[in-house]
Amino acid sequence: MASYDFLFNALGLRDWCDAGSSTAPMSMADLIGKTKGADAPAASFWDFPFPSMDALNHACGSFPQSRAVTKGLEDGFLSIKDGMSVVLDPITQPLSWFLEGALWLFATTPWWIMIPLMMLVVQLVARSVALTSFVGGCIALLAFIDYYEYAMQTLAIIFVCATICVVIGVPIGIAMSRSDKFQRIAIPILDMLQTLPTFVYLIPLIFLFSVTEPKLYGIAIILYAIVPVIRLTNLGIRLVDERVIEAADAFGMTSRQKLLRVQIPLALPNIMAGVNQTIMMSLAMVVIASLVSAPGLGVLVLRGIRNLELGVGLVAGLGIVLLAVILDRVTKAALARVNVAHQQ
Amino acid sequence: MSDEIKISIRNLYKIFGPEPEQALEHVRDDMDKTELLEAHGHVLGLKDISIDMLAGKITVIMGLSGSGKSTLIRHLNRLIEPTAGEVIVDGEDVLAYDETQLRELRREKMSMVFQHFALLPHRTVLENAATPLDVVGVPRSEWEDEARKWLERVGLEGQDNQHPHQLSGGMQQRVGIARALTSNSDIMLMDEAFSALDPLIRTDMQNLLLALQEELHKTIIFITHDLDEALKLADHLVILKDGMVIQQGEPQKILMHPNDPYITDFISDINRARVLRVRSVMEPESGPRSGLAGEVDLNENLETVIAMSGGDTNLSYRVTKEGEPVGILSVKKLVRALVPSAASDEGIRAKAS
Numbered sequence: 001m002a003s004y005d006f007l008f009n010a011l012g013l014r015d016w017c018d019a020g021s022s023t024a025p026m027s028m029a030d031l032i033g034k035t036k037g038a039d040a041p042a043a044s045f046w047d048f049p050f051p052s053m054d055a056l057n058h059a060c061g062s063f064p065q066s067r068a069v070t071k072g073l074e075d076g077f078l079s080i081k082d083g084m085s086v087v088l089d090p091i092t093q094p095l096s097w098f099l100e101g102a103l104w105l106f107a108t109t110p111w112w113i114m115i116p117l118m119m120l121v122v123q124l125v126a127r128s129v130a131l132t133s134f135v136g137g138c139i140a141l142l143a144f145i146d147y148y149e150y151a152m153q154t155l156a157i158i159f160v161c162a163t164i165c166v167v168i169g170v171p172i173g174i175a176m177s178r179s180d181k182f183q184r185i186a187i188p189i190l191d192m193l194q195t196l197p198t199f200v201y202l203i204p205l206i207f208l209f210s211v212t213e214p215k216l217y218g219i220a221i222i223l224y225a226i227v228p229v230i231r232l233t234n235l236g237i238r239l240v241d242e243r244v245i246e247a248a249d250a251f252g253m254t255s256r257q258k259l260l261r262v263q264i265p266l267a268l269p270n271i272m273a274g275v276n277q278t279i280m281m282s283l284a285m286v287v288i289a290s291l292v293s294a295p296g297l298g299v300l301v302l303r304g305i306r307n308l309e310l311g312v313g314l315v316a317g318l319g320i321v322l323l324a325v326i327l328d329r330v331t332k333a334a335l336a337r338v339n340v341a342h343q344q
Numbered sequence: 345m346s347d348e349i350k351i352s353i354r355n356l357y358k359i360f361g362p363e364p365e366q367a368l369e370h371v372r373d374d375m376d377k378t379e380l381l382e383a384h385g386h387v388l389g390l391k392d393i394s395i396d397m398l399a400g401k402i403t404v405i406m407g408l409s410g411s412g413k414s415t416l417i418r419h420l421n422r423l424i425e426p427t428a429g430e431v432i433v434d435g436e437d438v439l440a441y442d443e444t445q446l447r448e449l450r451r452e453k454m455s456m457v458f459q460h461f462a463l464l465p466h467r468t469v470l471e472n473a474a475t476p477l478d479v480v481g482v483p484r485s486e487w488e489d490e491a492r493k494w495l496e497r498v499g500l501e502g503q504d505n506q507h508p509h510q511l512s513g514g515m516q517q518r519v520g521i522a523r524a525l526t527s528n529s530d531i532m533l534m535d536e537a538f539s540a541l542d543p544l545i546r547t548d549m550q551n552l553l554l555a556l557q558e559e560l561h562k563t564i565i566f567i568t569h570d571l572d573e574a575l576k577l578a579d580h581l582v583i584l585k586d587g588m589v590i591q592q593g594e595p596q597k598i599l600m601h602p603n604d605p606y607i608t609d610f611i612s613d614i615n616r617a618r619v620l621r622v623r624s625v626m627e628p629e630s631g632p633r634s635g636l637a638g639e640v641d642l643n644e645n646l647e648t649v650i651a652m653s654g655g656d657t658n659l660s661y662r663v664t665k666e667g668e669p670v671g672i673l674s675v676k677k678l679v680r681a682l683v684p685s686a687a688s689d690e691g692i693r694a695k696a697s
Contacts, residue, residue, distance in 0.1 A: 243458060244465075246423060251527070252452075254447065270535070336381075
């Protein structure tokens with residue numbers, strides 16, 4: 001006797017239940033119960049179960065078990081998967097090209113061009129000799145211990161993904177700042193993207209795309225890292241002094257002029273803070289993405305874990321820290337320069 | 345001077361709240377501000393405002409905070425939409441304008457100066473001053489000279505490449521005024537333009553505005569909560585309270601004949617000798633008279649006459665307008681006019697009789 005028999009009897013569904021009882025596959029708990037032999041002793045009131053799907057199924061064979069939920073979700077996903085692939089594959093194909101191109105470019109450019117070039121970029125962005133020499137030193141150190149190639153792969157992926165995040169994220173942020181309705185819809189999605197455990201991104205993507213394609217990890221990184229740039233663009237534009245906006249209106253600016261000449265320039269410090277966060281989150285995700293064949297330092301970390309190669313794992317981890325410090329300092333220095341220009 | 349009406353506001357109402365149309369009915373049935381808020385949750389912004397603003401004159405709208413003066417000025421260029429009423433500029437109803445026409449109006453006919461300057465912090469002084477030209481797409485090479493000219497006119501030579509945050513408040517507001525002038529519009533809206541400045545600089549800026557006005561003859565709508573400032577600048581003074589016009593007219597007349605205890609309270613604090621003019625206290629009389637101590641111009645303030653008389657109340661002066669005699673001013677009458685309560689009693693009596 002199951003605990004909820006009375007419910008189905010009372011509802012007069014007994015016949016319907018019995019009709020389906022024999023076909024349902026056994027749950028693991030049932031199997032174990034069976035091997036232990038005999039029915040469990042009559043349950044006391046103390047053990048009365050919550051009316052969960054499994055408990056109800058126990059009373060009524062036609063009632064679905066809880067595994068039907070996960071199974072259903074899986075079947076549902078698999079059934080639309082082909083359709084989604086047809087649409088998503090061509091749309092996301094350029095991402096694969098960008099990633100392959102960047103990886104090729106970063107790998108084939110000789111170190112004696114690459115390192116000075118990066119130092120030059122840092123110098124232009126940050127205008128700080130100290131920072132430039134620090135960056136040069138860090139990369140030289142990584143190269144000296146033969147991690148140059150891995151570091152470049154990681155940087156190439158971040159370069160592509162962060163750029164795409166900005167290109168897509170800033171317009172989304174602008175759209176959010178202009179429509180309260182869109183903001184209400186977008187915020188829960190952004191919250192979900194940010195809190196969903198990072199590994200969970202990978203599962204549906206593996207079904208949708210081939211693991212050999214770079215866009216698989218590209219999409220995972222972008223989904224995860226795009227959130228801060230969207231949020232901070234939205235916030236930055238909403239925080240622009242209303243009095244200045246009013247003045248822009250009073251002088252007859254169109255909304256496009258207002259956006260380009262007032263809102264974006266004044267929101268720039270916040271947007272830059274978002275870009276900084278986006279780059280840092282790309283770096284965090286690129287390590288996890290090594291699980292789905294993303295090249296770079298993450299592969300070494302993974303090797304450290306899998307083969308218990310303590311040294312390789314630790315050194316690769318420290319290499320990631322160095323990259324993180326470089327990227328953070330350079331974007332923060334750029335941000336500081338923007339801030340100086342915006343002081344009120 | 346012409347008496348051409350540049351801007352005419354007709355029966356303007358503004359009610360803030362979710363259903364202003366419904367609340368408007370109550371307001372038309374003479375419900376007051378407090379009752380409307382308590383019973384219907386709507387805020388009465390403006391009630392039945394009608395003002396004519398003359399071309400080339402300074403119309404000052406004065407009221408305490410919450411009186412609706414900032415709301416009123418924003419109706420002129422429709423930064424705020426009214427609930428009911430008309431705003432007519434140069435014979436055209438601004439409220440009937442579509443977005444493009446409205447933008448044209450804001451770009452070409454009206455410029456605005458703000459209490460907190462509202463300059464673009466990321467642009468230089470020169471670029472800020474050139475905003476109105478930049479907005480209509482004039483290239484930099486063409487607006488540079490124009491913007492520089494106006495910056496010089498407001499006393500900001502050589503600051504072109506500074507950013508607003510590098511300037512003091514008074515200088516920032518000069519940029520604000522230069523920006524409004526660069527647009528070359530007939531109408532200038534000034535929303536508490538000098539209220540955020542300290543008193544000495546405020547006086548400077550008032551003098552600057554009067555000097556500019558002498559030269560440019562713009563139609564200026566000036567908002568202030570400071571009666572001294574209002575009396576100094578106004579050709580036409582409008583006093584607002586709780587979203588209603590309580591009195592409007594020539595400032596001297598309001599001063600001599602306030603028709604509301606609220607205004608009486610207001611004007612009891614000011615230095616009347618400095619604000620009142622000879623023409624407001626004199627007796628019209630053009631015939632010859634003996635025993636006069638001298639001549640004064642009818643636009644002289646009373647302070648000057650007191651200084652001339654040396655405090656002797658037995659003297660009388662001939663009042664002249666452009667050299668022609670127009671009246672007689674006795675110092676006794678002058679001294680009486682300096683006592684505010686007497687003047688206001690007279691005003692209320694005059695109104696009652």
